Amino acid sequence: MPEILYWDTSALLSAIFRDAHSDDAQQWARRSGVHLLSTLAWAEAHAVIARIERERVLAAVLLHSARETLGSGPWRRVNASPEWAEVRKLSGKWPLRGADLWHLAAAKSLRVELPELVILTYDVHLAAAKSLRVELPELVILTYDVRLAAAARGEDLAAGGP
Numbered sequence: 001m002p003e004i005l006y007w008d009t010s011a012l013l014s015a016i017f018r019d020a021h022s023d024d025a026q027q028w029a030r031r032s033g034v035h036l037l038s039t040l041a042w043a044e045a046h047a048v049i050a051r052i053e054r055e056r057v058l059a060a061v062l063l064h065s066a067r068e069t070l071g072s073g074p075w076r077r078v079n080a081s082p083e084w085a086e087v088r089k090l091s092g093k094w095p096l097r098g099a100d101l102w103h104l105a106a107a108k109s110l111r112v113e114l115p116e117l118v119i120l121t122y123d124v125h126l127a128a129a130k131s132l133r134v135e136l137p138e139l140v141i142l143t144y145d146v147r148l149a150a151a152a153r154g155e156d157l158a159a160g161g162p
Contacts, residue, residue, distance in 0.1 A: 003033050003034065003116045004033060004114050004117040005028065005031075005033060005036065005117075005119075005120050006036045006038070006103075006106075006107045006110065006117055006118065006120065007035060007037050007041060007075060007120050008100075008103040008119060008121040008123060009041045009044040009045060009048075009099065009103070009123075010121050010122040010123040011025050011120040011121055011122055012025075012037065012045050012070075012075075013045060013048060014122055015029045015069070015073065016045065016069050016070060017066065021122040024122075025120070025122070028120055029073060029074050030074075034076060035075045035076060036075070036076055036078045036110070036117070037075035037077050037078065038077075038080060038103065038106055039077070039078075040099060040102055040103065040106070041103070042070075042077060045070055046067075046070070049063055049066050049067060049070070078110070080106055080109065081106065081109075082102055082104075082105030082106040082108070082109045083105065083108075083109045086105040086108055086109055087102070087105045090104055090105050100123060103119070104119075107119045
């Protein structure tokens with residue numbers, strides 16, 4: 001079990017809202033250890049909750065519960081930013097979206113002082129970047145989905161994943 005777990009937004013949302021990864025994410029949330037949550041993941045999660053509220057996808061009571069879980073979960077908020085050079089270097093290696101690149105670079109930057117840090121993600125693009133192991137052999141990314149595992153092996157990436 002990892003001692004320090006960095007939650008990207010896909011993992012955080014899976015812990016809060018029911019989806020295909022929720023059981024895994026909730027199991028991770030119940031584990032002991034340090035659970036880190038970046039300001040980006042915090043902002044993205046709040047943006048998703050607000051969008052769901054505006055679009056009236058879920059009842060207000062469920063959104064209140066989601067906000068409560070976000071605020072009271074096991075996560076410790078961390079004000080860490082990725083190193084500028086790390087962002088530039090990683091952006092040239094993988095075709096990641098901006099937020100995914102930020103999470104990956106932030107986690108790699110945090111590992112300088114927290115070498116036992118691992119990332120929990122259910123994002124196909126981020127998991128696929130790790131699979132290349134060119135720059136990040138030491139950075140463990142945990143995924144628990146068959147589709148993500150296939151994407152991490154490079155299958156279906158040209159089509160943008162599942």
